[in-house]
Amino acid sequence: MTPSAPWRDGLERAAEGQASVGDAALLLREAPLFDLGRAADGVRRRLHPDGVVTYIVDRNINYTNVCTCQCSFCAFFREKGDPGAYVLSDAELSRKIEETLEAGGTQVLLQGGLHPEWDLADAVRLTRVVKRHPVRLHGFSPPEIWHFANRSGVTIAEAISRLKGAGLDSIPGGGAEILDDAVRARISPRKITWEQWAAVMREAHRQGLPTSATMMFGSVESPEHVASHLVRIRELQEETNGFTSFIPWTFQPGDTPLSRDPRFGETLPSGLGHAVGYLRVLAVARLLLQNVRTVQVSWVTMGAKVAQLGLFFGGNDFGSTMMEENVVASAGVAFRMSEEEIVATIRDAGFRPMQREAHRCST
Amino acid sequence: MEPSLRTIQDKVSAGGRLSEEDALALFLSRDIHAVGELADLANRRVNGDRVYFIVNRHINPTNICVNRCKFCAFSKGREEPLAYTMTMDEILSRAEEARLQNATELHIVGGLHPDLPFDFYLRMLRALRERFPEMHIQAFTAVEIDYFSQMTGLPLEEVIRQMKDAGLGSLPGGGAEIFAPEIRNRICPEKITGDRWLEIMEAVHNAGLRSNATMLYGHVETLASRVDHMRRLRDLQDRTGGFQSFIPLAFHPKNTEISKGYTSGLTDLLTLAVGRIYLDNFRHVKSFWIMVGPKVAQVSLHFGVNDIDGTVVEERITHAAGARTGQEMTVAELVTLIRQAGRIPVERDTLYNVVREWPEGSA
Numbered sequence: 001m002t003p004s005a006p007w008r009d010g011l012e013r014a015a016e017g018q019a020s021v022g023d024a025a026l027l028l029r030e031a032p033l034f035d036l037g038r039a040a041d042g043v044r045r046r047l048h049p050d051g052v053v054t055y056i057v058d059r060n061i062n063y064t065n066v067c068t069c070q071c072s073f074c075a076f077f078r079e080k081g082d083p084g085a086y087v088l089s090d091a092e093l094s095r096k097i098e099e100t101l102e103a104g105g106t107q108v109l110l111q112g113g114l115h116p117e118w119d120l121a122d123a124v125r126l127t128r129v130v131k132r133h134p135v136r137l138h139g140f141s142p143p144e145i146w147h148f149a150n151r152s153g154v155t156i157a158e159a160i161s162r163l164k165g166a167g168l169d170s171i172p173g174g175g176a177e178i179l180d181d182a183v184r185a186r187i188s189p190r191k192i193t194w195e196q197w198a199a200v201m202r203e204a205h206r207q208g209l210p211t212s213a214t215m216m217f218g219s220v221e222s223p224e225h226v227a228s229h230l231v232r233i234r235e236l237q238e239e240t241n242g243f244t245s246f247i248p249w250t251f252q253p254g255d256t257p258l259s260r261d262p263r264f265g266e267t268l269p270s271g272l273g274h275a276v277g278y279l280r281v282l283a284v285a286r287l288l289l290q291n292v293r294t295v296q297v298s299w300v301t302m303g304a305k306v307a308q309l310g311l312f313f314g315g316n317d318f319g320s321t322m323m324e325e326n327v328v329a330s331a332g333v334a335f336r337m338s339e340e341e342i343v344a345t346i347r348d349a350g351f352r353p354m355q356r357e358a359h360r361c362s363t
Numbered sequence: 364m365e366p367s368l369r370t371i372q373d374k375v376s377a378g379g380r381l382s383e384e385d386a387l388a389l390f391l392s393r394d395i396h397a398v399g400e401l402a403d404l405a406n407r408r409v410n411g412d413r414v415y416f417i418v419n420r421h422i423n424p425t426n427i428c429v430n431r432c433k434f435c436a437f438s439k440g441r442e443e444p445l446a447y448t449m450t451m452d453e454i455l456s457r458a459e460e461a462r463l464q465n466a467t468e469l470h471i472v473g474g475l476h477p478d479l480p481f482d483f484y485l486r487m488l489r490a491l492r493e494r495f496p497e498m499h500i501q502a503f504t505a506v507e508i509d510y511f512s513q514m515t516g517l518p519l520e521e522v523i524r525q526m527k528d529a530g531l532g533s534l535p536g537g538g539a540e541i542f543a544p545e546i547r548n549r550i551c552p553e554k555i556t557g558d559r560w561l562e563i564m565e566a567v568h569n570a571g572l573r574s575n576a577t578m579l580y581g582h583v584e585t586l587a588s589r590v591d592h593m594r595r596l597r598d599l600q601d602r603t604g605g606f607q608s609f610i611p612l613a614f615h616p617k618n619t620e621i622s623k624g625y626t627s628g629l630t631d632l633l634t635l636a637v638g639r640i641y642l643d644n645f646r647h648v649k650s651f652w653i654m655v656g657p658k659v660a661q662v663s664l665h666f667g668v669n670d671i672d673g674t675v676v677e678e679r680i681t682h683a684a685g686a687r688t689g690q691e692m693t694v695a696e697l698v699t700l701i702r703q704a705g706r707i708p709v710e711r712d713t714l715y716n717v718v719r720e721w722p723e724g725s726a
Contacts, residue, residue: 274704276662276664308628312395
C-alpha cells in the first residue's frame with residue numbers, strides 16, 4: 001500500500017465526516033479491514049469516550065405475519081388464510097407484555113406485516129393496549145405507518161400524530177432495506193420508495209418522535225448502493241437530527257423467495273453479506289454517520305462473537321435481549337442471548353455495559 | 364499504539380523472535396487492529412494470500428474411554444447408554460463414503476477403549492490403506508499412542524513403527540490441552556502429562572511422521588499457561604520441525620464438568636493471532652470452523668490464520684459439548700467463505716501439497 005492509495009484520501013475525508021458516496025464505496029471495496037476498523041474506532045471513542053456499550057432489555061413482538069408487501073428477501077410473511085398466518089389478539093399482546101415486564105423488560109418493539117384489512121384505528125388500538133402497561137413502545141416502521149395512513153385516508157402527519165397521542169414513544173427504522181429505488185424494485189417492489197421512507201422519518205422527527213435507521217445489505221446491492229444509503233441517512237439527519245441510532249444487518253437467505261430465485265441462486269449472499277463484509281460496513285457506517293450518536297451491532301444476524309468484534313469496528317450498542325425474534329428466525333437463523341450473556345460479552349471486550357431505557361414509563 | 368505493542372511490532376517486522384512477555388502483552392492487548400495486523404503480516408510473509416482447506420472425513424471409532432477428562436462430553440463408560448464402538452465394517456463404510464466425496468484424508472481419533480487390542484488398530488490401518496490407497500490416514504493423538512504402548516508393553520518407537528508400517532500417514536495434534544501441570548491436573552488428571560505428550564511427538568517426528576499441535580483454551584487456564592504451552596511447542600519445533608500446523612481449540616462447556624460460558628470472539632481471534640505471531644517456526648495456523656463457527660473462522664483469515672480445516676462431514680466430539688455449528692461444510696461453501704474474505708482458496712492434502720487452486724473467477 002503506497003501512502004497515495006486512493007482509499008487513503010477517502011479514509012481521511014471520512015474521518016473528518018466529509019466522505020462522499022464515491023469515497024464510501026471505495027472504502028467498502030478497497031480499504032484494508034484494520035485501517036477501516038481503526039478509523040471507525042477513533043470516531044466511536046470520540047463520541048463515547050467513557051467506553052460505555054449500551055443494551056436494552058425488551059421484547060420483539062410481531063402482531064401479525066400477514067403482509068401484502070411480500071418482499072422477496074423475507075421468510076416471515078404469510079398471505080391471509082395461509083396455514084401459518086396469525087394475528088395476535090389484544091389478550092395475547094397483553095400477556096406478552098406482562099411477561100416482558102416480569103422479565104425486567106422496559107420496552108416493547110412492536111412491528112408486523114401490512115395486514116390488508118387493518119387501518120390506523122387498529123394501530124391506535126394496539127398502541128393503547130401496549131400503553132395500558134408501564135412500558136416504552138418502540139413501534140411501527142415507516143412502511144406500516146404509510147400502510148395505516150393510506151388505508152384510513154389520512155396524511156402521514158395525521159397518522160403519526162394520532163399514534164403519538166395514543167402513546168407511541170419512538171419509531172423503529174425498519175423497512176429501509178437499501179434506500180435506493182432500483183434495488184427496492186428488485187427485492188421489495190411493493191414496499192414504499194426510499195423517499196416515502198424518508199418522508200415518514202422527517203415527519204416523525206418534526207413531531208418530536210425519535211427514530212432509529214436501519215439497513216439490510218448483502219442481497220443484490222452494490223457497495224455504491226450501501227454508500228448512497230449511508231449518505232442519504234446522513235443528509236436526513238443533518239436536516240432533522242431525529243435519528244438516535246443506526247443498525248445495519250445482513251440479508252439472511254434461508255427459505256426466502258430471493259434465495260430460491262434462479263437469477264441469484266448460489267451467488268447469495270454476495271458482496272458484503274458475510275462476517276468480514278459486515279465488519280467493513282459497520283466501520284464505514286460509523287465513519288459516515290458521525291451525526292448519529294449510536295451504531296448498533298447485530299448479534300441476531302451475526303452471532304455473539306462477531307457482534308462483539310463489531311465493538312472494535314464502530315459499534316457502541318449491543319441491541320436488545322429480544323426475548324423472541326420471529327423474522328430472522330424464519331430464515332433459519334436462531335442465535336440467542338440472555339442479558340447476562342450480553343453483559344459478559346461487552347465486559348470481555350473491555351467495555352462498560354450499561355442498560356439503556358432502564359426505567360419503565362409511567363402509564 | 365500501546366508501547367509494548369510497538370516493541371513487538373519492531374521485532375515482528377525485523378523477523379525477530381518474541382519473548383514470553385511479548386506473547387502475554389499481546390494477549391492482554393485490546394488494540395485488536397494492531398494485533399491483527401501483526402498476525403496478518405507474519406502470516407502473509409510466509410503464505411501470501413493463500414488459504415488452505417481440505418476435503419476430509421472425521422471418524423471416531425469409539426467414545427468409550429478409560430479417562431474422564433473434565434472438559435470432555437464425548438467420553439463414555441462401557442455400560443453407559445450412549446457408549447458406542449464401530450465395527451470394522453462401519454469404519455470402512457465411512458471411509459467409502461469419504462472416497463465417494465473425493466476426500467483426500469481420513470481423520471481418525473477415538474477414546475482409550477479398555478478392551479480393543481492394539482491389533483484392532485493395526486488391522487484397521489491396513490484395511491484402510493489397502494482399500495483406499497488414495498486417502499491419507501491422519502490418526503491417533505499422542506494420548507492414544509501412549510495408551511497403545513502401555514497396553515502392549517512395546518516401546519514407543521516400536522508402536523509408532525508398526526503403525527507407520529500398517530499405513531499411518533501422520534498424527535493430528537489432539538490431547539495437548541494445556542501442558543502446565545497445575546492446570547492439567549484440574550482438567551484432565553488421568554491424561555498423560557504435557558512432558559509425555561511432547562516426548563511422544565518428538566518420537567513421532569523422529570520416525571519421519573508429521574503431526575499437528577493443538578491447545579485447548581477458554582476453560583480454567585491462565586494467559587501465562589497459554590504462553591507456556593506455546594513456548595514448549597516452539598522449543599520442540601526448533602528441534603524437530605515436525606509440526607505442520609498450530610490449532611487452538613475453543614473449549615465448549617455443554618455436558619462437561621467445567622462450568623464456563625462459550626469463548627468470546629475476541630478470545631478466539633487473539634489466541635489465533637498470538638499463536639501466529641509467537642510460533643514463528645510454525646508455517647500454518649488453523650482455525651477449526653467447527654469450534655469457532657464459520658463467521659469467526661472467516662474473520663480469523665485477517666488475524667494470521669491460513670487454514671480453516673475442511674469438510675469434516677461427521678463431528679462427534681465438539682458436538683457432544685454443545686457445538687453450535689453444523690457438522691459439514693461443502694467445498695463450495697469453504698471456497699466462498701475464503702473468497703469473501705479476499706483470499707485465494709487452495710485445496711490441500713494432509714501434508715499441504717496443493718490439490719487444486721481456486722483463483723478468482725473459477726467455478
